[in-house]
Amino acid sequence: MGVLERREREKSEVREKILDAARELFIREGYEGVSMRMVANKIEYSPTAIYGHFADKEDLFLQLCHEDFLRLAGSFNQLAQIADPIERVRQLGTAYVEFGTKFPNHYRMMFMTPHPRVIDTPEIEERMGKGNPEEDSYEMLRQTVAEGIQAGAYRKDLTDPDLVAQTLWAGVHGVISLEIAKKEDNWVNWCPIDERARIMLDGLLHGLLRKEQ
Amino acid sequence: MGVLERREREKSEVREKILDAARELFIREGYEGVSMRMVANKIEYSPTAIYGHFADKEDLFLQLCHEDFLRLAGSFNQLAQIADPIERVRQLGTAYVEFGTKFPNHYRMMFMTPHPRVIDTPEIEERMGKGNPEEDSYEMLRQTVAEGIQAGAYRKDLTDPDLVAQTLWAGVHGVISLEIAKKEDNWVNWCPIDERARIMLDGLLHGLLRKEQ
């Protein structure tokens, strides 16, 4: 009986429609600028139809964020093959900046908005597949830093991979989030974002690696 | 005729009441968690009374932000006397971090939320007094960096004070904003914020200053 499968396929088609419409709106208008009615209108369904597929507005948005985290984790995974842990950390940083400048509205919700909600309910985990891509991405950064420490590349007082990873993360995050939140403040003579990102990564690594490097 | 003056005083007393109530609520609940009705309830006025003092909710919040920018600018000014531009930039950084950790909800609105609104209307400028404290604070950082460059303290390829200032700003901003947005994510083994801030400042300065220092 392929009936159930067909129905499931039909349902997930609507689900995909909702996600597509919501993605475009959220990217264009940001979280607060989008209403459930707007999403519904765009796909020519009633607003309540969405609630058959998503628990609420935040859930809908978090699903989109999850897709983006997957995308980010994907571009991270492409860099896993780089042997040199310093070069790898540098590439991770630039990939991160690229992602943030490409999807500023999603970056805003992923990294600039506190999410009190716990996302790791069993049902969500089942639908999303095992493992949290956001967690995986951090773990990859941490691991790369740990390798660098092990190789003696970092300053000898820097022994905690978490501390170094969090500092590097904060560095690139600071560049992106400041750009997103303050790019309209014209009283700052903003330098090009790539230049700022480059100086941040170069400067931080210069400061955290051993002098001899 | 001291009548006008008394009336103005009375009016500004109510204004102050609104600001006090709103400040407490915003700090506790964040921007979206506070409604105009809640503020009004707290001071036992009708919700519409607020609109006699503030254009709208965002205006009310921006006034509070302005007070906080003044406070930040104030603590910056206390550091103006430090002669060494490197030590001064270091102190500016720690003062900034202190501010962010002390008033996270205000920091969130001041530095983590895009404000499309132009705040520099003539009327606001008149009420607020000349000069934008946020602008002044950045200018002070920039000036301090410029002095350091002039003194030959920074790497010789770093000649643009804006670029260096924005990178330093992004560094400490990254630490604070990541803390605010992600401190609940327990899958990251967060190091203490002061340690992260210290490593960021030390690391960045090490990386941006001349090797000989």
Add this chain to the structure above:
DNA sequence: TGACATAAGTTAACGATGTTAAGTAAAGTC
């Protein structure tokens, strides 16, 4: 074939939001 069940979608409504229009009542002015 026809009663029943399921499930995806609808309409209508609830309570809360930011905000505004219209009215009120007290105070000051002439």
Add this chain to the structure above:
DNA sequence: GACTTTACTTAACATCGTTAACTTATGTCA
């Protein structure tokens, strides 16, 4: 004592996220 001003209130509007109650199409099974 009539008129204006002003700080405030009540009532309302449009919109929001969300839910309850319904319809209606589809599939199941006697």
